Amino acid sequence: MPTSWADSVAAAENTAAGSYSVGNSNSLTPNRPTYVPPHLRNRPSSSEVASAPAGANTGSTSAIPAVGGGNRWAAPRNDYRDREVNPFGDDDGTEQQFDQENTGINFDAYEDIPVETSGDNVPPPVNTFAEIDLGEALNLNIRRCKYVKPTPVQRYAIPISLSGRDLMACAQTGSGKTAAFCFPIISGIMRGQFGQRAPRMPHTACPHALILSPTRELSCQIHEEAKKFAYQTGVKVVVAYGGAPINQQVVIFITVSINDSNFVNSKEVLTFLLLPRRALVDLLERARVSLQFIRYLALDEADRMLDMGFEPQIRKIVQQMDMPPPGVRQTMLFSATFPKEIQRLASDFLANYIFLAVGRRVGSSTDLILQRVEYVQESDKRSHLMDLLHAQRANGVHGKQALTLVFVETKKGADALEYWLCMNGFPATTIHGDRTQQERELALRSFKSGNTPILVATDVAARGLDIPHVAHVVNFDLPNDIDDYVHRIGRTGRAGKSGLATAFFNDNNASMARPLSDLMQEANQEVPAWLARYAARASYGGGGKNRRGGGRFGGRDFRRDSNFNRGGGGGDYYGGGNMNNAYGAAGGGYGGGYGASGGYGGSGGYGPGVASAWD
Numbered sequence: 001m002p003t004s005w006a007d008s009v010a011a012a013e014n015t016a017a018g019s020y021s022v023g024n025s026n027s028l029t030p031n032r033p034t035y036v037p038p039h040l041r042n043r044p045s046s047s048e049v050a051s052a053p054a055g056a057n058t059g060s061t062s063a064i065p066a067v068g069g070g071n072r073w074a075a076p077r078n079d080y081r082d083r084e085v086n087p088f089g090d091d092d093g094t095e096q097q098f099d100q101e102n103t104g105i106n107f108d109a110y111e112d113i114p115v116e117t118s119g120d121n122v123p124p125p126v127n128t129f130a131e132i133d134l135g136e137a138l139n140l141n142i143r144r145c146k147y148v149k150p151t152p153v154q155r156y157a158i159p160i161s162l163s164g165r166d167l168m169a170c171a172q173t174g175s176g177k178t179a180a181f182c183f184p185i186i187s188g189i190m191r192g193q194f195g196q197r198a199p200r201m202p203h204t205a206c207p208h209a210l211i212l213s214p215t216r217e218l219s220c221q222i223h224e225e226a227k228k229f230a231y232q233t234g235v236k237v238v239v240a241y242g243g244a245p246i247n248q249q250v251v252i253f254i255t256v257s258i259n260d261s262n263f264v265n266s267k268e269v270l271t272f273l274l275l276p277r278r279a280l281v282d283l284l285e286r287a288r289v290s291l292q293f294i295r296y297l298a299l300d301e302a303d304r305m306l307d308m309g310f311e312p313q314i315r316k317i318v319q320q321m322d323m324p325p326p327g328v329r330q331t332m333l334f335s336a337t338f339p340k341e342i343q344r345l346a347s348d349f350l351a352n353y354i355f356l357a358v359g360r361r362v363g364s365s366t367d368l369i370l371q372r373v374e375y376v377q378e379s380d381k382r383s384h385l386m387d388l389l390h391a392q393r394a395n396g397v398h399g400k401q402a403l404t405l406v407f408v409e410t411k412k413g414a415d416a417l418e419y420w421l422c423m424n425g426f427p428a429t430t431i432h433g434d435r436t437q438q439e440r441e442l443a444l445r446s447f448k449s450g451n452t453p454i455l456v457a458t459d460v461a462a463r464g465l466d467i468p469h470v471a472h473v474v475n476f477d478l479p480n481d482i483d484d485y486v487h488r489i490g491r492t493g494r495a496g497k498s499g500l501a502t503a504f505f506n507d508n509n510a511s512m513a514r515p516l517s518d519l520m521q522e523a524n525q526e527v528p529a530w531l532a533r534y535a536a537r538a539s540y541g542g543g544g545k546n547r548r549g550g551g552r553f554g555g556r557d558f559r560r561d562s563n564f565n566r567g568g569g570g571g572d573y574y575g576g577g578n579m580n581n582a583y584g585a586a587g588g589g590y591g592g593g594y595g596a597s598g599g600y601g602g603s604g605g606y607g608p609g610v611a612s613a614w615d
């Protein structure tokens, strides 16, 4: 039985490789061990009294097995909930597990966090999960996850999404955005708050929700989280990603019928990874997946999904396939960073949306992370890293070294540093785009378990990954874009916990001096005098890629920018702004710092041809 996302994906792929052959694009031939005739396949087990309502989706997609889902042929088709693997491993139903809070989360850290919303008729935030009617099964899962109260982004985003509004949400790393988009999707599908009924289409999955994210690791992580939230709700969550032969992808599209009188359709949330030029479009074009019943579209790391690497593919999927248009489907965009150019692009996918910013500025980092910048010449970086690691060894927990994530610029650089660390007695592993998926999964698992407490990574690991116990993020090579820095350091200091981030800076990083120093100030960090001098020079010297004159974080909702062309941006839907503390009733106090000038300058770093370590 798969125990982690990596296991389940491996299981899915093994199943695919071992159990299926693809005859033509419309027929799958499972090599099943025993044959059960069609008239017996739908029979309820002796313990089950209820049967599926007329018209339940018992179509031929049942020929596709649930990953790790037991004997599909003997089981009735409408008992998905009975066959569902318990992702919490608490089959004895022990209630005492629910008594604890999610280990170590410090909600006081969020007490004063400023929140800004803009748009028409913004629904009010909630203070507790009990105030939101998410449905009993989902509430139980929230308790199983030991989430005692919603994080700031959840307090605002969940009521907004439940009210049916489109949303662009920018909230700090590690602040619970995954649940913020999963809860309304799962709750909405559970309730069937949409009229359309998915048809019975053999061999074609007709999901009601689609969640897109930029890496396999992140897609699998969202899948694992969403499975917990959806447990016993009747909503089936499946993951698909590209880069594998088509027969290996098809196996994870599972249409499930649920024995629930409210629902006679399959209800699926698909979590997709997108790789440029690959996979999803191909999959859609082969009609394995129809998007015409999509009710919810969520883009995690939305700014990344809409930058030049992915945007054409996203446009094709969202605008040129059979997905319902904005206003018919509900669209939610989430990230910790939202440059103005990307906000502008994103507005094409949204209708009358609400913009939500949690944190002092759009794209700011959390002050739970202690940020240090050290001046280190290229030639001294390795010995400097060694010093840090030696110091850290002394602070190991339970005899294990604290987990350290080291970001470098290139794949070759990652391999070389990993080798050097291992040679010098520091067990390290690496993750980057030249490693196979299996190697990447292995590396992540080994890092998470603490067996290899140092992970050397390129930007492929910069976004979204929620790895508990990462105590230290080292920017061995600083990125060229401040937003990448925000995501990288966000691998520590998550869910109310504190963390440490150290950056090695030298003359090669001069263009980062200004944005780095601004960001650190915003996050109440001490800016070294030498960095402040660099930053001052940069502001007189004409900038560079990261110089976003006029205050890089000033723009917030780009619709508030005086330059915003309402006609071109999708209609006159801007409805003013509101500012609040996340836990305070009154707003105010943060207005002074938000310049109207915007200033996410044109050069930005999102242009074509940006070097990427993502593939």
Ligand SMILES: Nc1ncnc2c1ncn2[C@@H]1O[C@H](COP(=O)(O)OP(=O)(O)OP(=O)(O)O)[C@@H](O)[C@H]1O
Residues within 6 Å of the ligand: 102, 105, 146, 147, 148, 149, 150, 151, 154, 171, 172, 173, 174, 175, 176, 177, 178, 179, 335, 336, 463, 464, 465, 466, 490, 491, 494, 495
């Ligand atoms: N209400 C809550 N109570 C306690 N823990 C929570 C709550 N919501 C989320 N978490 C936990 O917080 C951690 C971070 O959540 P998540 O990965 O969704 O953050 P994120 O905002 O998407 O971060 P990133 O921007 O890096 O992708 C996870 O381990 C999650 O289980």
